[in-house]
Amino acid sequence: MHVNQTAQYALRAMLHLAALPKGSPARARDLSRATGIPPAYLSKIMRRLVTGGLLRARKGHGGGFALARRPESIRLRDVLGAVGGELERDLCIFGNGRCDASAPCPLHHSWSELNDAFHSWARRTTLADMKTGRLRRRAGRR
Amino acid sequence: MHVNQTAQYALRAMLHLAALPKGSPARARDLSRATGIPPAYLSKIMRRLVTGGLLRARKGHGGGFALARRPESIRLRDVLGAVGGELERDLCIFGNGRCDASAPCPLHHSWSELNDAFHSWARRTTLADMKTGRLRRRAGRR
DNA sequence: CGCTCACCGGACAGTCAAGTCCATTTCCGG
């Protein structure tokens, strides 16, 4: 169970932005200080989030970064996807190219269950949930 | 959801060995051909599994690798642990140094649930389960 | 207009997992 550092950084930055009063932008420098992310690297990450449509950036005086959408509509999977990884589900824990319900590896079923749990969680949880601390309960059991 | 390549290789190799008649060793070269793992790299992995006490190695004519214990007593977590990773649970998905039940990050609870599910699965599942295809049901729901 | 502020974006460096190569050691069979 592991999320790479870039993804961790992205989540920290997004959380910080979500906590700000709506519309007020934060400068990369301030974000860096607040989150402990190396400033130069943070810039790279922020760009990916902008490109991904999750953030809006404004240059010059009074500029900075702000959420492009309401926190309720920004899912964890959007953030993880924007910074590039962590979402391609391992179809097979053995790394077999061909492994699905019709030609399963010996662990396919139970491994898929875990995968589903993770993806469903990332799809279900939004920035707003992180803000409030309240988390959506799972809609139903599989 | 992701297990690194080395871990995938280790699982493939162990599965192959578990399928063999008990006690008959397999050569690295044959294992490599059977599993598609690069031979030189497979050797490295096998050594880690030997060092970890999961395999026994014999050199020379008629040598090779064989399980050091019964398949029922070799857990997935043993294999993953022996090849070095995948088991250190991310204490915090944000990468915060301090994050536990007493000082949780906004996602601590739900993230821990996923982590627990994974670790419990890796502790519960053995090589024997992989062989038979039968999988132990989870002891209880959380 | 012109200055400053903040993001933009490319070039570059360090680290680690993944993988290769080869000499060495150890063992078995004849």
Add this chain to the structure above:
DNA sequence: CCGGAAATGGACTTGACTGTCCGGTGAGCG
């Protein structure tokens, strides 16, 4: 005892991830 078969282990390469540096670009303000 000898030759080959097999694991062992160190040195090396490669590429992705992480991180730094710095010049460029565009926006706002006086």
